[in-house]
Amino acid sequence: MDKGKAVMGTGRRWAVDFSDQSTVPSTRDILDPPGFSRASPEQDDSATSRQKKDAEANWKLQKAWEVAQSPFKNLMMMGFMMWMAGNTVHLFSIGITFSALWQPLSALQSVGKIFEPFKDNKVELLMPKLVFLALNLGGLALGIWKLNTLGLLPTHASDWVSSLPPPQEIEHSGGGYVFH
């Protein structure tokens, strides 16, 4: 496909098509068959276009909902992966946890972009967006929960005191056995 594009784009500047044009209906040399009204589709235009737009809106809404619900599948997948990874800190579990944190974050950042194709005056996108947000936040929470179960969140007292140096002593003493 790439190749073809390259050919179209840069290869040929012009072309003369000598092939038979008989299949193209736009030529008026041949008469329309009896009963064929060329005007009829243009007459129905407004009604069908409305129908079409409704269908499109519906379809868009449907698609938006689909998109909004897509993180749920992800969520399940992540949950499974996390369970697989276990509760010890190593490369696998860290990778999974960070991807679990990164995915919702990047999704949340690009909420507008994701729902842009479905933007329409008639389509109410708020609910799908909210669901999308909620699901992604859920994913984020899952990631954070996982981070916590791995013990990587400073939620314990031990995380704050482990590098405290021992306190200074006020008194000093020395001595021991007498030199012999």
Next chain:
Amino acid sequence: MAMAIRVCLLLLVFLSSAIVSFSLYEDQVGLMDWHQRYIGKVKHAVFHTQKTGRKRVIVSTEENVVASLDLRHGEIFWRHVLGTKDAIDGVDIALGKYVITLSSQGSMLRAWNLPDGQMVWETSLHSAQSSKSLLSVPINLKADKDYPILVFGGGYLHAVSAIDGEVLWKKDFTAEGFEVQRVLQPPESSVIYVLGFLHSSEAVVYQIDSKTGEVVAQKSMVFPGGFSGEISSVSSDKVVVLDSTRSILVTIGFLDGDISFHKTPISDLVEDSGNAEILSPLLSDMLAVKVSKRTMFVRVGGEGKLEVVDSLSDETAMSDSLPVADDQVAFASVHHEGSKIHLMVKLVDDLDTVLLRESIQMDQHRGRVHKVFINNYIKTDRSNGFRALIVMEDHSLLLLQQGAIVWSREEGLASVTDVTTAELPVEKDGVSVAKVEHTLVDWLKGHVLKLKGSLLLASPEDVAAIQEMRMQSSGRSKLTRDHNGFRKLFIALTRAGKLFALHTGDGRIVWSMLLNSPSKSEACERPSGISLYQWQVPHHHAMDENPSVLVVGRCGSDSSAPGVLSLVDVYTGKEISSSDIGHSVVQVMPLPFTDSTEQRLHLIADTEGHVHLYPKTSEALSIFQREFQNVYWYTVEGDDGIIRGHAMKSSCAGETADEYCFTTRELWTVVFPSESEKIISTLTRKPNEVVHTQAKVSTDQDVLYKYVSRNLLFVATVSPKGAGEIGSVTPEESALVVYLIDTITGRILHRLSHQGCQGPVHAVFSENWVVYHYFNLRAHKYEVTVVEIYDQSRAENKNVWKLVLGKHNLTAPISSYSRPEMFTKSQSYFFAQSVKTIAVTSTAKGITSKQLLIGTIGDQILALDKRFVDPRRTLNPSQAEKEEGIIPLTDSLPIIPQSYITHSLKVEGLRGIVTAPAKLESTTHVFAYGVDLFYTRLAPSKTYDSLTDDFSYALLLITIVALVAAIYITWVISEKRELSEKWR
């Protein structure tokens, strides 16, 4: 499936946290470590210079070593270190092939094969009482194809076969209390004369048949004045002794069994009579007497008449007499003159005939000559040549021959008493040694060689080259500080009062210095060194000052003798200052304060209970007065079982005008009941130990706060009955009690009693834990117990938000008077080995996990991870605990052969282990001393903060270059292909 993955992952985790063993590869031996073999100060020396075979000298030393040295180079052919209680009394050569040693006060007789030092036989002789002992190997005494060796010790006279060590006969003298002084053997006679004293006042001569041990004749005669014990045999039928007042020389003649006394007052011989002393050398018909610093040669005439032949005013060392050709007997004397020593060999008969006169330049820091042993050889022109083995004041051993020092051995290092570390000078800018040493080509060559080695392509020559390069390229013996702190100096104080600076890289002596007394009075020319402290360690301020160490010495052995302080520059080895401090020294306390030039303040306590502040500057005084109320000291009186605590009271200006002197008052005493407890060991933390954190986090994220205090004293006591040897008491009679005592308040923080256990206790105290080793009489095994101390009063600090906001008192200074609530956790394990000493690794920041360094009875050092002595060990640790590295509890501690850091070497007579941090956090220096010295570098958690020496930089470089090239090539190829695609 998931289970399988989890199992796999767990396995991975386990492998990564598996117990690390610290074994070396064979080619790594000697890269970081060095080992030096010594023998100690020589007591006796016997030359063995027959025409055939290698020339050697057999020596016995004060460190209870018997050794055979190469006379050509001074190397050790073989060496045996007898136990500390097995002091050697005499050494001789029998039958021309056996070295005979008598030890343990005449109760152990051993024969060693002369060429290789293997033991031929050993005979334990019966001994009833302790007495002086005597070894006599008669040269031409023969009894029934056997050559008896005569040994007196413990009240018995034994004749022992030289061939197999069998006791031929023995004579019991215990009943009379007879002390044998001399065994003399008239030539060509089977009767031996045994001369001795009865109750130091009666001279007795036994004539004993050397074949059967029967007494042929006995004569005795009472001398009213009594003898002092020193004896000099001048001929085969005469001896000279001093009487008990040391003013009369008594000649005892015992020819034909008759005893005759002949008294000569010393005042008749010399005018200035004083306490006389008979010098040990045996000279025929002649004796050397030392009277008030003069050495006199006194000839013994026919009827016991004495006359002074010669006298030497200087302090002179003399050798035993040595038969030279033509029935002549010679002896050597050595005396000092300026920086030279003069060696003279004279004939005994004719003191004017000097066979040899040599003067040799001698290092001032070797002190005086203590002992001389001579040996003769026949030169090519058939005249007599002499070689002299001399022992100097600093215990060094030198061989003199033909007016030069052939070789020397620094035997002072066999008796190291105290060790400290010091930094080397910083490398000067502009003169980068590395650049001078290595050109780029050399560097590349080296790395190519290393690469070959790591790819197993190296030939044996290459391997040797790599080994040599490793030794050199590491620059480990340079005299400058390195980035990782691997190069350092160990400053060692020896029993002789000499200071040595040893380089950690190769163990060579950078400088050495004999302590001098500034006053040079008669009583104290050479003070004995007691201990060593770091006086000045510049690192923040005063960088241009050289670091220095403080040597505390004492004039004389008495504890009330005046002390001597000496400051020694570490870079140069020169004495900066030396002073008689005018008071006694019973304790030295380095204080945790330094002045503006980073000189550490020290308090020195004297016998009168006063303390003196050093350095004596007003700045130090003002610093000390600021902290006056917070300085305490304690004394342990081991014999009385009392520990006393003192506080500073006031300046002792009322008594003396010294404003640096302070009086003290007694604050508290801890008295152990003398009928049930006797102090056998006390221990504190090392004052310079760095602790990284006060919290210990357990598996369930719980925090325990360590009770880290410098003012804790560990005391171990045993019941007085159990203070003796192991096994001398029943388990019911013996108990071991350990205490943890706060030395500020005298409060006993913890007490732990072990019933049925016994010392000796070897302990190590670090951070908040003590590990100690003792003997369990019930189990008949050694045990190791660990006690960890935690602070209960800080345990409430659990609120995360308070900690986040910093609203806690965990870093506030604490006082011992605030009644610390503490609890301990402890656990005991069996340990298969008996222990000589225990130390612990120390690192720069205290982050790296610790290892115990256990000096075993086999004179090796075992590194044991602290994780093995962790009271949290349980039989079945949970998954989380296992992941944290807690080892399942076993009843005994494992001894993994690979974790001996001394690998195949032995540090004979191991006495102490010193650890010092390197700059690199993972690494610690370990220095062990005994008769031998051993040094190595350890990384208890492996070198996690640096690449190892054998890391192949070349391989890394090549990989990077190859990758870059590959990227470029593939890029070019892809461009080309794209172009061709477009043209298609």
